[in-house]
Each structure stands twice: as C-alpha cells, then as structure tokens.
Amino acid sequence: DVKVTQSSRYLVKRTGEKVFLECVQDMDHENMFWYRQDPGLGLRLIYFSYDVKMKEKGDIPEGYSVSREKKERFSLILESASTNQTSMYLCASSLSWGLGEQHEKLFFGSGTQLSVL
C-alpha cells in the first residue's frame, strides 16, 4: 500500500513564524496535494504539484507556498503564520494525470493539526 507520511501530527507556532509542513510518499506518485480541513468546510485545496519543481495554485493559496524539489517530497510553507491558518493540514498523492480511479484515487497522510497562537 501507498504510504504518505507527514512529519508532525501536532504543531504549535506563534503568529509571524515561518512554518514548514513536510510530506513524503513512497510509491513514486507523480501528483501531490496539500489540503486544509476546517469544521463545516470540508477539504479545500491549497496547492498541488504534478511533477518535480512544478506547482499549481488550488482554491485557497493565499498565505501559502510550496516546494517540490524531489518527486517523493512536497512541502507546504507558511511564510508568516497567522491565527486564521490554524487548521488540520492533509497531504495526499495520486498516481498520475488522467481520469479514473487508477489515476485520481488520493492516498492521504495522517494530517498535521497546526495551532497558531
């Protein structure tokens, strides 16, 4: 089975700090995604990447950036953390571009609960 590993389960940061969330997948997937999850809002896509050094904005990219220097690793960066970025962050990967379960099925990490004080 695909394993998607997020570096931290819980993280507490101060307003204004630079925050790095790391995600690693072990199945050579081309696509990687960062979502945030908030009560009543479901999952919202922040950024995604379809190849090394390639990135695309999702629905809510403001205040975030990403880095994908290696195929297996996708990092989410909060340049200057704010309290409204307190949330559960979920990383996911999928095999490759294309429609259908084989390509689209997302494999998720366990999530990082980030609190910004």
Next chain:
Amino acid sequence: SQELEQSPQSLIVQEGKNLTINCTSSKTLYGLYWYKQKYGEGLIFLMMLQKGGEEKSHEKITAKLDEKKQQSSLHITASQPSHAGIYLCGASGTSYGKLTFGQGTILTVHP
C-alpha cells in the same frame, strides 16, 4: 466550479440502525469518491463510482450513483461503533485529477 453538498451534516444513530448519507453535485459527476476519516486522522478510500446507476458494496457499506450522475448516496446497514467518523464525498472532473470535496458528514454510533 463544481460544488458538492452533503446531507445531513451530522448524524447520531443507535448501534444496529441503518443510515444514509447523501452527496449532491451542482454539475454532472464524472467520478464520485467516498472516503472515511476517523477523528484527527487522514482519509481512507472506501469506493469510487463512475457510471450512472452504478452501485458498489464493501462489507456493510453500499454506495450508489444516480442515473443522472448528480447525486450519490452512502448507505450503512446495521451500523456499528466502528462506523463512526466523518464521511466525505469527492468529485473528479479535470485532467489534473484534482478532487473537490463536500463538507463532510459526522457520524456518531452509540452502543
């Protein structure tokens, strides 16, 4: 953009009861994914539906996609405490393979 609406937002049932969660799309669905999330954890894939009228089952969970491919339902028979969690539907529709998710349904099962 595609929007998914789930109902109900939360559900509390007694163990052994049947229940249904609905997912309605603002646009025709190409593919519809169901995931389950235990509290504070990542999402686990349940099943994917693609064809109008399609129905799939896994253990006591059955998912259906209507003929018009705009609504899906998830039905749990004889619920158990292990079924508790958050159920999310996700829709595909672009060549990038991005999924758009509903807001989730919180299921509580009392023993």
